[in-house]
Amino acid sequence: MHPTSHSRPPSVPVVLASVATFAIEGIESHEVVVEADVRRGLPVFTVVGLPDAAVREARERVRAALLNSELEFPLQRLTANLAPADLRKAGPSFDLALAAAVLAASGQVPREALASAALCGELSLGGGLRPVRGALAMAFGAREGGFERLIVPVENAAEAALVEGVEVLGVPDLARLVAMLRGQWRPEAPPPRPSSAEAPSEGDLSDVRGQADAKRALELAAAGGHNLLMVGPPGAGKTMLARRLPGLLPDPAFEEAVEITRVHSVAGLSDGALARRRPFRAPHHTISTSGLVGGGATPRPGEVTLAHRGVLFLDELAEFSRAALEALRQPLESRRVEVTRGQRAISFPAAAVLVGACNRCPCARPAAECSCTDVDRTRYARRLSAPLLDRIDLVCELEAAGPLELVSAEGRGETTASVRGRVIAARERQRSRLAGTGAFTNAEMPPRVTRRHAPVEGRAWARMLEGHAHGILSGRGHDRVLRLARTLADLDGRDRIDAADVEEALGFRLGAQAVAA
Amino acid sequence: MPAACDACLRKSALIGYLGARLSAVLGSLDSRLASVLALTEDDLIDAVAGGRAADARRFSAGFDAEASRRSLAEIEIDAICPHGGGYPAALLTLADVPPVVYLTGGTDRLRELTRFPVATVVGARTPSRYATEVAYDLGRGLAAAGVTVVSGLALGIDGAAHRGALAGGGRPIGVLAGGVDIPYPKRHQALHSRVRDHGVLLSELPPGIRPLRWSFPARNRIMAALARLIVVVEAAESSGTLITAEFAVQLGREVGAVPGQVTARLAAGSNRLLREGAAVIRSPQDALDELLGVGSPARFEHADALGARESSRPDAPRHDPTAAGRNAAPLEAPNERGHNEPSLDPSLRRVLDLVEGGEAVDAIGRETGLGPGRARAALGRLELMGLIGRDGFAGYARALAGPRAGPPILEDLIPSDAPP
Numbered sequence: 001m002h003p004t005s006h007s008r009p010p011s012v013p014v015v016l017a018s019v020a021t022f023a024i025e026g027i028e029s030h031e032v033v034v035e036a037d038v039r040r041g042l043p044v045f046t047v048v049g050l051p052d053a054a055v056r057e058a059r060e061r062v063r064a065a066l067l068n069s070e071l072e073f074p075l076q077r078l079t080a081n082l083a084p085a086d087l088r089k090a091g092p093s094f095d096l097a098l099a100a101a102v103l104a105a106s107g108q109v110p111r112e113a114l115a116s117a118a119l120c121g122e123l124s125l126g127g128g129l130r131p132v133r134g135a136l137a138m139a140f141g142a143r144e145g146g147f148e149r150l151i152v153p154v155e156n157a158a159e160a161a162l163v164e165g166v167e168v169l170g171v172p173d174l175a176r177l178v179a180m181l182r183g184q185w186r187p188e189a190p191p192p193r194p195s196s197a198e199a200p201s202e203g204d205l206s207d208v209r210g211q212a213d214a215k216r217a218l219e220l221a222a223a224g225g226h227n228l229l230m231v232g233p234p235g236a237g238k239t240m241l242a243r244r245l246p247g248l249l250p251d252p253a254f255e256e257a258v259e260i261t262r263v264h265s266v267a268g269l270s271d272g273a274l275a276r277r278r279p280f281r282a283p284h285h286t287i288s289t290s291g292l293v294g295g296g297a298t299p300r301p302g303e304v305t306l307a308h309r310g311v312l313f314l315d316e317l318a319e320f321s322r323a324a325l326e327a328l329r330q331p332l333e334s335r336r337v338e339v340t341r342g343q344r345a346i347s348f349p350a351a352a353v354l355v356g357a358c359n360r361c362p363c364a365r366p367a368a369e370c371s372c373t374d375v376d377r378t379r380y381a382r383r384l385s386a387p388l389l390d391r392i393d394l395v396c397e398l399e400a401a402g403p404l405e406l407v408s409a410e411g412r413g414e415t416t417a418s419v420r421g422r423v424i425a426a427r428e429r430q431r432s433r434l435a436g437t438g439a440f441t442n443a444e445m446p447p448r449v450t451r452r453h454a455p456v457e458g459r460a461w462a463r464m465l466e467g468h469a470h471g472i473l474s475g476r477g478h479d480r481v482l483r484l485a486r487t488l489a490d491l492d493g494r495d496r497i498d499a500a501d502v503e504e505a506l507g508f509r510l511g512a513q514a515v516a517a
Numbered sequence: 518m519p520a521a522c523d524a525c526l527r528k529s530a531l532i533g534y535l536g537a538r539l540s541a542v543l544g545s546l547d548s549r550l551a552s553v554l555a556l557t558e559d560d561l562i563d564a565v566a567g568g569r570a571a572d573a574r575r576f577s578a579g580f581d582a583e584a585s586r587r588s589l590a591e592i593e594i595d596a597i598c599p600h601g602g603g604y605p606a607a608l609l610t611l612a613d614v615p616p617v618v619y620l621t622g623g624t625d626r627l628r629e630l631t632r633f634p635v636a637t638v639v640g641a642r643t644p645s646r647y648a649t650e651v652a653y654d655l656g657r658g659l660a661a662a663g664v665t666v667v668s669g670l671a672l673g674i675d676g677a678a679h680r681g682a683l684a685g686g687g688r689p690i691g692v693l694a695g696g697v698d699i700p701y702p703k704r705h706q707a708l709h710s711r712v713r714d715h716g717v718l719l720s721e722l723p724p725g726i727r728p729l730r731w732s733f734p735a736r737n738r739i740m741a742a743l744a745r746l747i748v749v750v751e752a753a754e755s756s757g758t759l760i761t762a763e764f765a766v767q768l769g770r771e772v773g774a775v776p777g778q779v780t781a782r783l784a785a786g787s788n789r790l791l792r793e794g795a796a797v798i799r800s801p802q803d804a805l806d807e808l809l810g811v812g813s814p815a816r817f818e819h820a821d822a823l824g825a826r827e828s829s830r831p832d833a834p835r836h837d838p839t840a841a842g843r844n845a846a847p848l849e850a851p852n853e854r855g856h857n858e859p860s861l862d863p864s865l866r867r868v869l870d871l872v873e874g875g876e877a878v879d880a881i882g883r884e885t886g887l888g889p890g891r892a893r894a895a896l897g898r899l900e901l902m903g904l905i906g907r908d909g910f911a912g913y914a915r916a917l918a919g920p921r922a923g924p925p926i927l928e929d930l931i932p933s934d935a936p937p
Contacts, residue, residue, distance in 0.1 A: 213878040216889035231910045360910065371782060375643050381910065397912055399877045466901045488890075500894050506901065507878075507893030510910065 017104035017111055020118040021097035022141045023089050024134040026299055026339070026346035027266045029141030031118075033083045034094065036101035041077030047098070049082030052090040052298075061092075061123045062099045069127035069174040074106040090298045093132040096121035096151070099174060100181075109181040117149040117169075118142045121156075127174040131155035134266040136258070139163035151177065157190035159265060159272050162258055205244050205416040208237050210401040212413065215241070217396035217508060219419050222248035223426040224487030225441030227332065227354040227391055229317070229510065232398025233364055238357040239282075242313040245355060246278040247416045249310075250424045256309045259349060263308050267301050279310035281352075285319035292320075293327045299339045299346045304331045307352035317356040318383040325385040328354070332391040335444070353443075356392065358384065393443060393480050395510040426490040442486045447479045454486040459499040467506060481505045519624050521617045523582035525598035528558050529617035530585065533723040534576050536732070538565045543731040550734055555613035585723075594697060594724055595624050605631050610768055611742050615721035619697050622717040630665045630688055630717060634808045637667040637740045639761050640674025640750035641783055646906075646914055648751035648784070651775050652677035653684070655748060658801020660687020664808065667692060667743050669736060670705055670712065674750045674758075679712055688716035690743065694736040695728035696720055737761040742768055746808045748798050749774040752786035759786045762795075773798040773807050861904075868895040872905050873915045 017036050022029040045059045066073045080098055082089050097119045103109045120138050122130040132138075135156035140163055142150040149167045152160050157170025169187050171177045179185035205215065214230060218241055221228040230238045252260060252275065260275040283292060283303040294302030304312055314320060331337045331350035339346045361372040362380045372380075430441055433453055439445045445453065456464065464481070467473035473481060484505035485497045492501075521529070532539070532554070542565045543550055556564055558577060566573040589596050597603045598617050603624035608614060620627055638655050640648060656666050656678035666682035668675040670691040682689035691712040695701050697720045700709035712718055721739060722732060737757060741747055741764035749772070752758035765772050773796035777784020791797060796807045861869070864885055871881045882892035896913055899905045908914035 211879065212882055212889040213893070216893070229910065358910070360912070395910055397878050397910075399879060463898075463901060470901065470903060472900060500891070503897035503901070504890055504894035506897030507895070508897075 017101050017114075019097045019101040019104065019114050020145070020147065021094055021120050022118065022134075022138040023087055024091070024093070024137055024266055025087070025344070026348055027134070027137055027262055027301065027305075028346075029134060029137040030087055031141060031145045032087065032089065032094070032097075034097040034101045035081045035083065036098070036105040037079040037081075038074050038102075038105040039077050043075040043077065045078045045080070047080045047082070049080075049085045050088050051082060051094075052088065054092050055082070055089050055094050058092065058095045058098050058123075061095050061125060062102060064125040065095075065099060065123040065127040065174050066102065068125060069178070071103065071108060071174070071178060072106060074102065076106075078102065078105075088298065091133070092122035092130075093120045093134070093138075095123035096129065096153075096174075096177070099123060100177065103178065103181075109178055113181040113183070116147055117151055118145065118147045119151040121151075121153040121171070123174065129153035129171055129173055129177075131272065133268045134262075135160045136162060136262045136265045136270075139166055139168065140262070142166045151180075154187070155272055157187075159261065159270060159274075161190040162261065162274055203240070203244060203247075205248070205419060206413055208240050208244070208413075210413075211237055211241065211398055214238075214396045214398050215413060215419075217394050218245055218248065219423065219491070220484065220487055220508070221245065221353060221355065221394055222419075222423045223491050224393075224430070224483065225353055225443035226393035226484060226487065227356075227443070229356045229358070229389070229392045229395045230398060231358055231360055231395065233359060233400055236398035236400045238398060239313070239315055242282070242311065242315075242355045242357065243280060244416060245311045245313075245353065246280045248420050248423050249278050249353075250420070250427055251276070252278055252309055260309050263301055263305055263349065267306060269306070279307050279352075280313065281307040281310070282313040282315060285314070285316045287320070287324060289321065289324045289327045292324045293331055293350075294337045294348050295339050297341070299341055299348075301348050302337065304328060304350045304352055305337055305348040308349045310352055311355055312352040313355045313357070315357045317358040318362075318380055322383070322385060325388045329385075329387045329391065332388070351444075354391070356384075356388075360397075389510055390476065392510055393484050394508050396508065422491055425493070426487065429490045429493070430487075442483045442490065445483055445486075450479050450482050450486070454482045454497055455495065456482070456485075456497045456502070457499065460485070460497050460502045463499050463502040463506070467502075472506065477509065481509055484508060519595075519597050519602035519604075520586060521596040521598035522600045525600060525616040526582045526585055526596060527577060527580045528561075529596075529598075529615075529619075529721070530580055530723055531558055531561065531573065531577050532616070532721075533726045535561065535565055535573060536722070536726055536729045538567065538569065540730045541565075550731060551611070551613045551738070553613075554615075554735065589619070589724070592698060592724060593621065595620050597624055603628055605743060607631065607635070607744075608739065608742050611738060613738075615739065617723075618719055618721055619724060620717055620719045621697050621713045626688070627690075627717050627719070630690060631743070633663055633665045634746075635665045635667055635690075635744040636746045636748060636804055636808060637744035637761070637765075638674065638678035638748045638750060639668060639737075639740065639752075639758050640678075640787070641752055641756065641758060642671050642673040642675075643783075644673045644677075644751045645777075645781065645783055646908060648674060648775065648777065649677045652750045653681035655750070655775075655798070655801055655804060656681025656683075656687075656689070657685035659804055660685030660689065662801060662805055663687075664805070665690060667740055669694070669740055670701070670709060670718075672702055672704065676705055676708055678750075679708055683711055683715060690717045690719055692736050692740045692743070693718060693720040693728070694722075694732040696722050696724040696726045698724040699727060701728050733757055734760050738764045741765040741770060744770060746771040746773060746796075746804060748804055749787045749790055749795070751775065751777055751784050752790075753783050754786045754789070756786055759790075762790055771796065771807055773804060775799070865895055865899060868892065869899055869904055869915070872896070872899070872913050877912070 019034045021032050021034055023032045047056055047059055063073050100114060100119050104111045104114055120132055122132055124130060131153045135152055136159050139150055139160035143163050143166045149169055150160055151169045151171055154170035154172045157168050161168040168190050170190055171187060176185055217228055220226060222245060232238055257275050261270055264270040281303045290296055292302050294305050335351040337348040337350045361377045363372050437449050439449060485501040488501040488504055489497045562570050562573045596617050596619050599614055636659050638652055640652060652674040659666050660682035666678055666687055666689045668678040679689050689712055697718040700706040737760050741761050747765040747770055749758055749762050762772050774787040774790040775798050777788055798804050867885050868881055871884055878892055882889045905913045905915055
């Protein structure tokens with residue numbers, strides 16, 4: 001570029017304005033500057049800077065919204081640039097910034113009013129503002145970018161206001177925006193952070209009759225964040241039990257709730273308030289790989305990310321496509337999903353407890369009526385993908401509840417609240433012990449941490465050695481059993497793992513044959 | 518070196534040549550099998566060759582026995598016929614004596630192995646875990662007692678019996694439905710070569726012939742004829758295994774069966790055999806009692822049967838059961854295994870019984886009053902002791918191998934404050 005091209009010939013009056021907004025990539029927001037250049041010439045409105053179809057259509061919405069708000073749409077040569085130009089911009093959230101840039105460039109609002117503000121919002125033709133996805137991520141971006149104010153559609157205000165240090169201004173329509181920028185109107189402060197009232201429950205644990213073994217496994221999964229596989233015939237209550245797992249988990253801490261809200265906001269699932277309950281996601285087994293782990297041309301979070309800090313339930317585990325199950329392995333290991341698109345790597349959080357459910361054999365009938373051969377069963381087990389089973393610490397078996405259990409009172413067992421009390425206490429022990437290791441639960445402990453934080457009594461140690469000597473335990477199995485035994489000791493309020501913990505952990509582990517098959 | 522005569526070799530080659538035609542004529546469960554195979558060459562060609570009769574006659578006329586012997590020698594396969602030496606006498610009791618038996622391992626080895634009591638173990642190709650363990654146990658126990666174990670190298674029970682026999686230090690005989698040089702089924706390739714190395718592979722079809730539909734029941738009749746006792750481990754109704762048992766009955770051999778669950782379809786055939794009077798086989802000892810009479814010794818004096826010093830005692834009486842094993846250690850009978858667990862505490866004992874009864878973990882926790890967590894712990898403990906094993910994903914089943922001889926004083930070795 002020739003250096004003199006910067007100097008403006010005085011004969012051509014140019015009006016330039018720039019306004020900040022954000023593009024969402026993954027669950028992160030990237031600052032985008034909208035520059036508007038208005039000059040004399042044939043009336044035309046051009047948008048450049050890697051816009052997608054929805055952003056290009058913004059021209060029509062901006063034009064109509066301005067005119068319908070009794071504002072002026074400059075009949076001049078209008079160019080808008082979205083910078084940086086190498087970042088793909090998708091969706092309608094740029095409408096408001098485009099409109100503001102045009103207003104500023106055409107002198108309808110003071111430019112200095114936009115100097116330390118960022119804007120986002122979708123315009124309707126009538127000039128009203130529609131809520132956008134990812135408002136929370138944008139608010140985080142605004143804070144990091146050093147903006148003082150973030151102007152959002154009024155529906156997004158409460159969500160964006162979860163981020164402290166940025167003034168969030170909720171605006172209902174374009175006319176109010178102009179009034180506000182001119183200093184003639186001020187929006188109400190967004191509603192205070194929603195109080196964490198008792199989350200409505202999915203149902204109580206005591207609704208499930210019998211299934212003491214599975215309930216014990218569920219408690220362990222909740223207490224230590226362990227992945228769980230439930231094996232049993234249809235109708236035994238696998239889904240009912242899995243749905244009750246989020247209720248057994250402690251309420252999300254504020255930071256966790258913000259993470260959940262952020263993910264759900266990006267996916268367009270947020271109701272605009274702070275998430276008060278842990279997500280429970282149960283995708284159907286026909287789901288695609290990218291639906292499960294995330295992806296697409298403009299990467300969207302998958303089910304494992306939507307279940308972040310909650311529970312991902314995969315019913316009929318053997319029916320999922322092999323590719324989808326294999327793709328789950330990395331998120332389960334690293335608790336993140338990495339998606340690469342062109343030159344850019346996008347990362348989604350994916351710290352969910354996996355609960356899988358499957359039948360004992362392909363025919364799914366009770367043991368007495370089953371006619372499956374060992375070959376059938378081996379084939380069925382093989383469909384479950386060994387790398388995935390390798391990440392499962394706990395396995396339990398369910399039988400269809402007998403008639404006695406269905407009618408008698410003693411089949412009910414404990415309530416969610418009483419189990420939850422123990423889970424919270426066990427989690428608290430883990431949190432204080434694991435502080436500084438990067439792990440919050442026993443299931444997240446890397447091997448090195450496991451061996452340091454799982455002190456084992458002499459007799460318990462002998463059990464582990466016996467397991468190795470008899471080929472029941474492998475190197476990987478060793479850590480898994482230790483982690484689960486650690487959780488058992490935590491539930492019991494003990495510092496050291498005793499022999500009974502090891503034996504029980506051995507009893508709950510997935511048989512090596514099933515993994516090898 | 519015994520070898521087959523020209524006429525027998527020619528007939529055997531003709532049967533191989535007409536193999537596919539025979540498949541077309543005979544169903545897999547055809548009772549005419551014996552009568553067809555017993556036909557003379559000309560009659561056989563007339564009976565089955567159909568449009569290819571002329572070709573078959575030309576093949577038969579052009580057969581070069583000497584060339585055939587040479588190529589057999591090249592691949593180290595022996596061929597024996599009733600007219601030469603070394604032919605197993607047991608096979609002469611068949612209505613349709615195989616004209617030639619092809620074998621690996623040498624005729625001396627075969628002669629030696631058939632001098633000991635011979636037991637055939639057969640069963641389902643897709644057996645239950647329980648039956649697989651029993652078959653393995655039988656193979657091992659019988660081999661350790663010096664019995665020659667015969668089976669068909671098929672998937673499931675056959676393979677388990679062979680593996681057990683090899684594990685017991687025995688030299689099993691594998692009877693194949695195709696040529697002895699063709700590992701069938703493919704999945705048993707490794708087992709095929711182990712049996713070839715340690716024991717004898719045997720077939721009535723010439724090398725290079727793939728197994729045919731009719732050759733499986735034909736193979737079964739050889740397995741039945743070779744043995745004094747045929748043990749059926751698990752067989753569904755109308756299965757190939759029952760054909761073997763039927764041949765055995767016709768040949769006047771002893772038939773035994775391992776009891777299965779009365780509700781299990783897989784064991785319906787073997788259970789019916791028991792109902793009809795087959796001997797109940799619960800352990801290698803039961804099979805030995807059946808072979809040699811009750812209270813038989815547990816082991817024959819035959820160091821060479823274990824493949825050790827073959828020439829050390831060439832003339833020793835090898836299979837006089839009453840004289841031989843008197844001073845040998847008695848074989849542990851697995852059905853008395855319960856007495857080997859004296860130290861089991863009563864609640865573990867109860868859990869073990871419930872596992873044996875097929876109860877799920879939930880029921881075990883309830884019945885014993887242990888509750889879910891401690892029931893799992895008890896299962897973990899029993900698994901460590903080797904008394905139970907995994908069944909499927911989450912279930913448990915009684916292990917047949919018996920208590921594990923783990924490092925016995927492990928706990929004493931560990932200080933009470935072991936380093937993690």
